[in-house]
Amino acid sequence: MTDMNSQYVIGIDVGGQTTKLGVVDARGTVLAQTVIRTDTYDDINPYIAELAEALNRIIKESGKEGEIRGIGVGAPNGNYYTGTIENAVNLSWGGTRIIHFAELLSKAMNGLPVALTNDANAAAVGEMTYGAARGMKNFIMITLGTGVGSGIVINGDVVYGHDGFAGELGHVTAVRNNGRSCNCGKTGCLETYASATGVARTAREWLELSDEPSVLRSLDTISSKDVYEAAKEGDKLALKIFEFTGKILGRSFADFIAFSSPEAIVLFGGLARAKEYLLAPIEDAMNSNVLPLWKNKVKVVFSQLKESDAAILGASALAWEL
């Protein structure tokens, strides 16, 4: 079915609401892409059927029928070793099941090989193949979205660990005492502070605890985007929120550096758009908390992938390794 000289791959990003899929060439150009719903299916089988149909449609559209080398999938709780999605409570057809996603999809696509990993690992491979980490063999990808995800690359390989689930840096303990409660059941996890959700929590908490004036007070609900907009208008509380968020991130990054001594930490995701407010406090806190040998040595860089294509590119990059 597959030809190792084929110069095109498929990237699929499985999200809670939608699934993005595209045909990608070796230089990272998305030749054709589309989106299907994820959340309208309670059962995996009709979802896979629609996904296969959509894939065949974009392959045809790209004019590359018979030239596809393989499929890369980024999905929450994706296990690279087994090709399964395990206990993905945020997927309507996920729940507490073990879903043999790669196997099912490969069958539906006439045997095309499928590689699967979690979304943050896929992003790391994408950045290494097409983006800010090109040429790097040791870096850590941190995705700042609804949660905080991570993909760790050591010696050019993604770290999957003993069980396939390594790289859950959103759940290291950032605040040891009285830390915020996390969806995972723990308290003080990095993602309760440094995700989009975490930034909104900080805003709500600080508004309640102080009388400091802020444009955020006039809002009924607050998202990290609201905090970003307020910061752009010079709102002091909003600026302090990003400073705090950056400090929490930088302190944790220092510990990550002690582990794998990366060349760079690459930031990606919605919250990474607040680069101008996050970078300085991250670097300050990071460099204050590393051993002298790493002070001002480790780069903090931001993703270079076009945001609309990044999810597909990240997943597709996995397929080159098939």
Place this chain on the structure above:
Amino acid sequence: MTDMNSQYVIGIDVGGQTTKLGVVDARGTVLAQTVIRTDTYDDINPYIAELAEALNRIIKESGKEGEIRGIGVGAPNGNYYTGTIENAVNLSWGGTRIIHFAELLSKAMNGLPVALTNDANAAAVGEMTYGAARGMKNFIMITLGTGVGSGIVINGDVVYGHDGFAGELGHVTAVRNNGRSCNCGKTGCLETYASATGVARTAREWLELSDEPSVLRSLDTISSKDVYEAAKEGDKLALKIFEFTGKILGRSFADFIAFSSPEAIVLFGGLARAKEYLLAPIEDAMNSNVLPLWKNKVKVVFSQLKESDAAILGASALAWEL
């Protein structure tokens, strides 16, 4: 000079006071060994000369002249990539210099190949080759000595990172606020609590802060060994000190697991002898702070290498990879 079929290697453990060296076979038997002083030399050259002399003596003693495959060296601040020892302030001939140790030693030994890394990485390779981590491809070695060192193995390879200095887990921040000051210049480092020195510090601190009776009060100076002896006699304060130490370790181990998802964490070093008091609090704290998917899944095991041989074995194991 070297014959790839040679079945013997040399292991050298460079410590601040003494240097241990031995001839080792493929099963981890030390055929001949000796010790020289490290701290009587201010300059590297006469030290290397004495080391070479001692090596030739034990090679002769083992009867394996001409059958040595290579030399493995474990040394503080050893860089695997460059074979150098950098800024080793605890070595009398170290200081703030960069010493081309592997090159100097290889020359002095007629071109025998030399591999060098830090002592904790050497211990990890030793444990993987001959000890508790045999057959494991993903584990973290934690050495509990004067300080806390670490050697991280992922997919069967030691993690050296971008610069050769990865695996400094003794310097992750264990206590964020009002943490103890560390030799490295930071505060709250894991090793200020969980090393032999850290245990002694805890004892002195707690004796001063409380009136709790303890056999430790009668001592002029307190070492971790004193605390261990007191615990064995059932001294309540001493037992609480180990409980606290284990908790600090276990909490940090939980963060390490989120990074590389190891099969096991292997403990080694003088303080690891207090296994009966450390294991339960380590496992409790570790399992309370990991994501549900790792709860009660990651083993905490203790080194299986004979303590008197361990340093030589660890270093020698490096030489098999030459």
